[in-house]
Amino acid sequence: MKRRRIAERGIEGLLVFCGALSILAVLFITLFLFLRGAPLFKKVPLTEFLFSTRWEPTAADPGYGILSFIVGSLLVTGLSLVFAVPVGLSVGVYLAELAQQRFSRAIRTAVELLAGIPSVIYGLFGIAVIAGLNRSAFGGTGYGVLSASIILAIMTLPTIINVTEVSLRAVPRELREGSLALGATQWQTIIRVLVPSARSGIAAGVILGMGRALGETMAVLMVGGNAPIMPKGLNGMVRTLTMNIITDMSYAKDDHLTSLFATGIVLFVFILALNLVVQIALKRSLSGAEGAAGA
Amino acid sequence: MPPAVKISVRDLDLWYGSVQALRKVGADIASRSITALIGPSGCGKSTFLRTLNRMNDLIEGVRVEGVVEYEGSSIFAPGADVIELRKRIGMVFQKPNPFPMSVYDNVAYGPRIHGSPSRRAADRRALDEIVERSLEQAALLEEVKDRLHKPALGLSGGQQQRLCIARVLAVEPDVLLMDEPTSALDPISTSKIENLLEELKKRYTIVIVTHNMQQAGRVSDAVGFFLHGELVEYAPTKEVFFNPKDKRTEAYISGRFG
Numbered sequence: 001m002k003r004r005r006i007a008e009r010g011i012e013g014l015l016v017f018c019g020a021l022s023i024l025a026v027l028f029i030t031l032f033l034f035l036r037g038a039p040l041f042k043k044v045p046l047t048e049f050l051f052s053t054r055w056e057p058t059a060a061d062p063g064y065g066i067l068s069f070i071v072g073s074l075l076v077t078g079l080s081l082v083f084a085v086p087v088g089l090s091v092g093v094y095l096a097e098l099a100q101q102r103f104s105r106a107i108r109t110a111v112e113l114l115a116g117i118p119s120v121i122y123g124l125f126g127i128a129v130i131a132g133l134n135r136s137a138f139g140g141t142g143y144g145v146l147s148a149s150i151i152l153a154i155m156t157l158p159t160i161i162n163v164t165e166v167s168l169r170a171v172p173r174e175l176r177e178g179s180l181a182l183g184a185t186q187w188q189t190i191i192r193v194l195v196p197s198a199r200s201g202i203a204a205g206v207i208l209g210m211g212r213a214l215g216e217t218m219a220v221l222m223v224g225g226n227a228p229i230m231p232k233g234l235n236g237m238v239r240t241l242t243m244n245i246i247t248d249m250s251y252a253k254d255d256h257l258t259s260l261f262a263t264g265i266v267l268f269v270f271i272l273a274l275n276l277v278v279q280i281a282l283k284r285s286l287s288g289a290e291g292a293a294g295a
Numbered sequence: 296m297p298p299a300v301k302i303s304v305r306d307l308d309l310w311y312g313s314v315q316a317l318r319k320v321g322a323d324i325a326s327r328s329i330t331a332l333i334g335p336s337g338c339g340k341s342t343f344l345r346t347l348n349r350m351n352d353l354i355e356g357v358r359v360e361g362v363v364e365y366e367g368s369s370i371f372a373p374g375a376d377v378i379e380l381r382k383r384i385g386m387v388f389q390k391p392n393p394f395p396m397s398v399y400d401n402v403a404y405g406p407r408i409h410g411s412p413s414r415r416a417a418d419r420r421a422l423d424e425i426v427e428r429s430l431e432q433a434a435l436l437e438e439v440k441d442r443l444h445k446p447a448l449g450l451s452g453g454q455q456q457r458l459c460i461a462r463v464l465a466v467e468p469d470v471l472l473m474d475e476p477t478s479a480l481d482p483i484s485t486s487k488i489e490n491l492l493e494e495l496k497k498r499y500t501i502v503i504v505t506h507n508m509q510q511a512g513r514v515s516d517a518v519g520f521f522l523h524g525e526l527v528e529y530a531p532t533k534e535v536f537f538n539p540k541d542k543r544t545e546a547y548i549s550g551r552f553g
Contacts, residue, residue: 174388188408
């Protein structure tokens, strides 16, 4: 009897320890990132770091401005959403509302596979196909904002599709019936009632996908061109925050190395902000669903 | 003169997969009257109601045989327009189900999807009028006129249900189907809706499913008693309550089962 209680206690303790470990991991990552990156701001003002485009870390008079990379990251991410959201939303709606069982299962399997493909493979696909298509369509090298965005769009599709489908399925059946009983067509019901009811969840999915795109490194590195300059238009070469860290990391020393950690801080803050927005959106979508159930 | 028949049902059988939910149901529903459908849970009364505007079409594996005629034409005919049917035969559900949008947009939903009013000023005024009149008819206007553009989900349960009635009325239907519309409401909201039914029957044909025997007695002109998928008795309310022809009806009404 007593021994069993000790065993219970032991298991409980182990689980608490594992839980604490994940919190500690986040804390330590944050801590070390700041410890290694923040000292840069003793030498380079934060405003210069964020708003200068002069990135010459190895020059005699070094410049540590990452504005080009911030813009690059936002541009590539934003454009990828322009491609991914309409497609992802459509597929999600199709899966949740319209598809026949057998066909929807095939699509779902494909989408899951898409989510599991390593990003370096996406990069190879980008080099082999997207960059080539881009080159023959718009000229230039084929490497740049557009190619990177297209690859990112494909990579974020699974997230957007899944969350859209799940949020639509979570809309109470009563709302669907209410609309149809008023003589609405299935399409009117989807556009005017179901999608608006699921919008918080869908928004959360889009932001989640955005986070993935923002943090993606390998695939964009392979097709983005990686020129450390402000991108010249949608087909110009681009370097993102992630690319900046990975490119220089192998040889950077001293302040240069510190500046890469500082780049990491900026990326980290972006991701943190996005996650916060997701959590707020999800909380709102949950309470919305409860309200819709007419409690 | 006998009242005109609005909906005529003959030999209606319905199966969910292999389970038969309705057996040879036949009834003529009189125009501008209230018909109450009663019976124990699972007896088929809701299924019958949902057949009249073809909401059962949404359920997979449903099979229907028999005749349902609305104003003389079959609702299952190959060319029958289910959208038009549901416009003419509106439905109010057991649980209030306002859309997560404003009070105004809820009521305007029907007119908007059926296409008439555009964004032109004259049409907007017309839409305003429809919304106001529908809320008035549903005895809700007074309570919500200052919050037309607030979320409908902020209303009380009883207000939400009257909003759902207003939403149906805005489509200008001919028949109202109500599936236990007061079972989720408190007594005061319930009596408001019952009073409303008295008003509405002057213009609409109403079929209401209810678990509440007193409610059936209070509001209806005719009562149909369902048991195990059969329409056991269908007659004027007084006859069903005071002089039932079938033993099972009598047993149910006097509370011996159900």
